[in-house]
Amino acid sequence: MNSFDRPVCILGLGLIGGSLLRDVPGAFGYNRSAATAQKAADDGFDASADLAATLKRAERDNALIVLAVPYPAISGLLDAIVEYAPSCGFTDVVSIKGEVLAHVRQRGLEDHYVGSHPMAGTADSGWSASLSGLFKKAAWVITFDHALESPSPEWVSLWRDVALLGKSVGGEIVPARVHSHDSAVARISHLPHILAEALAITGDNGGALSLSLAASSFRDGTRVAGTEPPLVRAMCETNAEALREALDETLGLLTEVRSRLDAEDPDLERFITDGYRARIRYEVRSGNDHRANSVSPRAVSARPIMRVQPGGRNWVNTLIHAESIGAQIEVI
Amino acid sequence: MNSFDRPVCILGLGLIGGSLLRDVPGAFGYNRSAATAQKAADDGFDASADLAATLKRAERDNALIVLAVPYPAISGLLDAIVEYAPSCGFTDVVSIKGEVLAHVRQRGLEDHYVGSHPMAGTADSGWSASLSGLFKKAAWVITFDHALESPSPEWVSLWRDVALLGKSVGGEIVPARVHSHDSAVARISHLPHILAEALAITGDNGGALSLSLAASSFRDGTRVAGTEPPLVRAMCETNAEALREALDETLGLLTEVRSRLDAEDPDLERFITDGYRARIRYEVRSGNDHRANSVSPRAVSARPIMRVQPGGRNWVNTLIHAESIGAQIEVI
Numbered sequence: 001m002n003s004f005d006r007p008v009c010i011l012g013l014g015l016i017g018g019s020l021l022r023d024v025p026g027a028f029g030y031n032r033s034a035a036t037a038q039k040a041a042d043d044g045f046d047a048s049a050d051l052a053a054t055l056k057r058a059e060r061d062n063a064l065i066v067l068a069v070p071y072p073a074i075s076g077l078l079d080a081i082v083e084y085a086p087s088c089g090f091t092d093v094v095s096i097k098g099e100v101l102a103h104v105r106q107r108g109l110e111d112h113y114v115g116s117h118p119m120a121g122t123a124d125s126g127w128s129a130s131l132s133g134l135f136k137k138a139a140w141v142i143t144f145d146h147a148l149e150s151p152s153p154e155w156v157s158l159w160r161d162v163a164l165l166g167k168s169v170g171g172e173i174v175p176a177r178v179h180s181h182d183s184a185v186a187r188i189s190h191l192p193h194i195l196a197e198a199l200a201i202t203g204d205n206g207g208a209l210s211l212s213l214a215a216s217s218f219r220d221g222t223r224v225a226g227t228e229p230p231l232v233r234a235m236c237e238t239n240a241e242a243l244r245e246a247l248d249e250t251l252g253l254l255t256e257v258r259s260r261l262d263a264e265d266p267d268l269e270r271f272i273t274d275g276y277r278a279r280i281r282y283e284v285r286s287g288n289d290h291r292a293n294s295v296s297p298r299a300v301s302a303r304p305i306m307r308v309q310p311g312g313r314n315w316v317n318t319l320i321h322a323e324s325i326g327a328q329i330e331v332i
Numbered sequence: 333m334n335s336f337d338r339p340v341c342i343l344g345l346g347l348i349g350g351s352l353l354r355d356v357p358g359a360f361g362y363n364r365s366a367a368t369a370q371k372a373a374d375d376g377f378d379a380s381a382d383l384a385a386t387l388k389r390a391e392r393d394n395a396l397i398v399l400a401v402p403y404p405a406i407s408g409l410l411d412a413i414v415e416y417a418p419s420c421g422f423t424d425v426v427s428i429k430g431e432v433l434a435h436v437r438q439r440g441l442e443d444h445y446v447g448s449h450p451m452a453g454t455a456d457s458g459w460s461a462s463l464s465g466l467f468k469k470a471a472w473v474i475t476f477d478h479a480l481e482s483p484s485p486e487w488v489s490l491w492r493d494v495a496l497l498g499k500s501v502g503g504e505i506v507p508a509r510v511h512s513h514d515s516a517v518a519r520i521s522h523l524p525h526i527l528a529e530a531l532a533i534t535g536d537n538g539g540a541l542s543l544s545l546a547a548s549s550f551r552d553g554t555r556v557a558g559t560e561p562p563l564v565r566a567m568c569e570t571n572a573e574a575l576r577e578a579l580d581e582t583l584g585l586l587t588e589v590r591s592r593l594d595a596e597d598p599d600l601e602r603f604i605t606d607g608y609r610a611r612i613r614y615e616v617r618s619g620n621d622h623r624a625n626s627v628s629p630r631a632v633s634a635r636p637i638m639r640v641q642p643g644g645r646n647w648v649n650t651l652i653h654a655e656s657i658g659a660q661i662e663v664i
């Protein structure tokens with residue numbers, strides 16, 4: 001079985017769900033497309049295209065359910081869980097957490113739910129893109145808002161299991177409340193997409209000569225503009241409030257630069273030095289070396305580690321502290 | 333000697349000048365720092381720290397002079413050329429061309445000057461960073477504004493030699509007028525730096541949790557913010573007018589996104605689709621495959637090739653056409 005002694009039921013066998021199915025011993029999965037479920041089964045995994053049967057099995061086995069579908073499909077799966085697996089605990093892997101939690105609250109399922117966001121991926125999607133080892137050394141965010149609301153012992157146990165699940169596939173467990181998570185990913189994931197799109201359009205407006213002269217700064221600055229538009233829309237449109245806040249800061253900076261460029265002798269020293277220092281802080285923090293331009297994962301984690309005993313004395317304060325320093329946790 | 337049968341004199345032996353000295357047979361160089369000149373000499377190259385002597389030698393040998401110094405040092409070298417090598421033709425390798433041409437015009441040297449911008453580099457600088465092969469398959473812009481001003485036959489011959497020099501070290505010669513060049517690099521080189529700085533600052537404002545969760549989109553989007561601030565300032569501040577125009581377009585796009593995020597159901601479809609299409613056009617054009625995220629140079633040039641006979645009938649129109657499609661030229 002696995003390190004937390006509880007079966008895992010994975011709903012959705014795309015890049016994330018499929019990779020989980022490969023890495024979690026004894027896990028079983030469901031996919032809406034019968035062809036995909038069949039492919040997974042042909043590859044030797046326990047997969048079905050029958051949602052009701054899969055959820056009934058999860059209920060019977062007291063499985064931990066993972067919703068590994070895109071955000072628009074979450075609502076329908078929550079209804080199915082209520083119907084077929086009402087006593088199961090579950091997590092999800094959607095890249096925004098506020099909107100998912102809202103759906104969970106609408107159904108009064110807070111005590112059965114812990115949000116996840118494994119920050120791993122490739123440019124490809126679907127079962128054929130899934131692979132073993134995808135989550136190694138990746139941040140795996142788990143939310144803990146409900147810990148502040150006198151949760152049941154079962155929820156505390158569920159929380160521990162979700163953390164152990166992420167850990168068991170090599171993730172680094174970073175606790176964060178929903179609002180903090182959504183605000184952080186707006187800055188470091190959704191805003192980069194928006195800026196990449198804007199840069200791609202502005203460069204393209206320069207015509208053939210511009211594109212002919214474009215070198216690595218343009219290539220890297222626009223790379224994520226090559227992401228399929230529906231994926232970018234799903235991230236940015238569902239995290240509008242936090243993205244707006246981050247974008248307002250960026251617009252403030254750029255507007256200031258714009259006005260300085262009007263001067264007789266433009267002086268961008270402070271802005272450029274601030275940007276340089278921020279990047280260096282990120283490099284030091286992440287272990288990235290800006291000289292190497294490496295695309296390989298770093299060898300050693302740069303995230304501090306804090307030990308947490310779920311339900312133990314002061315555990316919520318430890319989680320809040322870990323969130324504030326972006327630490328990973330070790331569940332004891 | 334070299335393919336254009338004329339000695340080459342390189343002033344400044346940093347990354348660009350040093351790499352040229354390595355790749356141009358029979359070239360000789362000067363560096364302000366005696367230690368650097370000595371290092372180059374120790375490595376077996378013909379290098380001196382005596383500017384006057386170097387320029388007198390250039391004048392005696394009718395050398396083609398390359399100003400391979402940063403923009404702030406250009407003005408002083410032009411004065412030295414007027415004094416010691418008044419009959420030599422020269423080019424420069426500064427990344428903006430308008431301000432350099434202004435200095436050239438101030439001294440009435442238009443008929444001795446052809447601007448270059450070899451778009452090659454690494455994150456490092458100085459003689460120790462220089463290397464053979466740096467210019468292979470890189471765009472090497474050469475300006476031709478003076479071709480529209482009834483230039484002398486000597487200037488046409490100089491223009492041919494500068495093109496042959498770039499070609500001889502493996503560059504792809506892209507003709508562009510000064511204004512077109514500066515406008516293009518504002519969009520695809522200077523704007524990417526500005527957006528990278530703004531993204532780095534906004535991400536950093538999110539604190540430790542944001543930096544902890546930052547993954548490849550933030551890493552790539554901020555990469556060039558790790559460039560030494562003086563280099564970024566030199567590029568952006570000296571190309572203020574063109575950069576302002578590009579930045580205004582970007583600000584227009586981002587402000588529109590900002591206002592759409594206020595809506596009940598934000599709709600970013602058009603913006604995100606436009607950005608995606610622009611990136612795909614760039615990928616097709618450059619031969620970059622957005623799935624591979626490759627950092628290696630492409631095997632085959634994607635730039636169309638046009639043949640040009642300097643001074644021949646209609647050659648200026650051919651150059652204007654090449655500029656408009658970002659083509660490289662072959663000098664016949």
